[in-house]
Amino acid sequence: xxxxxxxxxxxxxxxxTVAEAAEFVDALLPRIAATQSDVVICPxxxxxxxxxxxxxxxxxxxxxxxxxxxxxxxFTGEISAAMLVELDVEAVVLGHSERRQFFGETDEGVAxxxxxxxxxxLHVIACIGETEAEREAGETxxxxxxxxxxxxxxxxxxxxxxxxxxxxxxxxxxxxxAQQAHAFIKSLLDVPVLYGGSVKPDNAxxxxxxxxxxxxxxxxxxxxxxxxxxxxxxSSH
Ligand code: PGA
Numbered sequence: 001x002x003x004x005x006x007x008x009x010x011x012x013x014x015x016x017t018v019a020e021a022a023e024f025v026d027a028l029l030p031r032i033a034a035t036q037s038d039v040v041i042c043p044x045x046x047x048x049x050x051x052x053x054x055x056x057x058x059x060x061x062x063x064x065x066x067x068x069x070x071x072x073x074x075f076t077g078e079i080s081a082a083m084l085v086e087l088d089v090e091a092v093v094l095g096h097s098e099r100r101q102f103f104g105e106t107d108e109g110v111a112x113x114x115x116x117x118x119x120x121x122l123h124v125i126a127c128i129g130e131t132e133a134e135r136e137a138g139e140t141x142x143x144x145x146x147x148x149x150x151x152x153x154x155x156x157x158x159x160x161x162x163x164x165x166x167x168x169x170x171x172x173x174x175x176x177x178a179q180q181a182h183a184f185i186k187s188l189l190d191v192p193v194l195y196g197g198s199v200k201p202d203n204a205x206x207x208x209x210x211x212x213x214x215x216x217x218x219x220x221x222x223x224x225x226x227x228x229x230x231x232x233x234x235s236s237h
Contacts, residue, residue: 006235007158007194009040009063009125009214010222011093012047020045025054026226032060037215040125042093052088059170060206062127063091066099067111069112081120083112091123093217095147097164111150114157123156125194125217128185132165141184148188159191160217161185166197168220173197175206175213182212201230208235 010063016024022041032039042063043051054063058187068078084092094117095110117124128147130140151157161181166173173195175182184195195207196217207213216235221227 006037007040007192008037008235009042009093009160009194009215009217010040010228010233011065011096011196011217011219012044012223013065013098013219014044015223016043016047018050021174022050022054025060027052027225028229029054029060030057031225032232033058035232037232038207039232040091042125043154044049048084048087048089049098056145061090061123062088063093063123064089065093067092067094067113067117067122069109069116071116073155081117081122084122089122091125092117093125093127093160097129097162097167101162101164107147107150114151118156119152121156123158125158125160126164127196127217128158129162129164129167129197135165140181144181144192145188148185151189151191153201154192158194158214159185159189160194160196160215162196164197168198170198172199172203172207177211178207179210179212182210182214200230201227204231205232 040061040063041051052069064084067081068075071080094113099105114124130143134143163173177213178195185193192214194215194217195213199216199218200221
C-alpha cells in the first residue's frame with residue numbers, strides 16, 4: 001500500500017484579520033517545515049492574498065471557505081471560482097455544516113458548487129456529517145449516503161467527515177466511530193476522507209492512525225499557532 005500523506009486543513013472560519021493572518025502564517029511556516037503533512041490554510045476571503053503570498057515557495061496550500069457556482073452575475077456578496085483561481089488559491093471548502101445550518105445550503109447546491117470548482121481546476125474539500133439527533137435515531141449511514149450521493153469521485157475531490165455534534169463542542173468522535181464512518185463513506189465514493197470535529201493536539205495522532213482517516217479538518221485548534229503546529233506534527237507518522 002502506498003504511504004499516505006496526511007492532509008491537514010486549518011478552517012479559520014470567520015476569524016483573523018489580514019494582519020493576524022499574516023503574523024500567524026509567518027510564525028507557522030518554520031514550525032511545520034519538517035512535517036510530512038500536506039497543510040492547507042483556509043482563511044476568510046479577505047486574508048486569502050496575504051496567506052497566498054507568504055506560502056509561495058513552500059508546500060502549504062490555500063483554500064477558500066466557500067464560493068458560488070455561477071461564473072459571474074447578480075449574486076451580491078458571492079465569490080466565483082475564477083476569482084479564487086486568479087488569487088492563486090488552490091482549493092475551496094464546500095458544504096460545511098455551518099453553511100448548511102446557518103445559510104440554507106442544500107446537498108444539490110453543494111453539488112453544483114463542487115462541479116463548478118472542479119471545472120475551474122480548484123481542489124474541493126466537501127463536508128458531510130450527521131447531527132446528534134440523526135446519530136441517536138440511527139440515521140447516520142442514511143444521512144451520509146444522501147450527502148455523498150450528489151458527489152462524484154474526482155482527483156480533485158476530498159471529503160471531510162464532520163459529525164455536527166463534534167464541531168466546536170469538544171466532543172470528538174472516538175477513533176473507532178471516525179474509522180467506521182470513513183470506511184462507510186469510502187465504500188460509496190473512492191476519495192480521501194478527512195476527519196473534522198474537535199481535533200486537538202492530543203487526539204490528532206490516534207485519529208490519523210485509523211486506516212481510513214486521511215487527515216483532519218481543524219477548526220478551533222487551528223487558530224492557535226502551537227496547537228495547529230502540534231496537530232500537523234502528530235498527524236504525520
Ligand atoms: P472544530 O471545527 O475543530 O472547532 O470542531 C471543525 C470544523 O468545523 O471544520
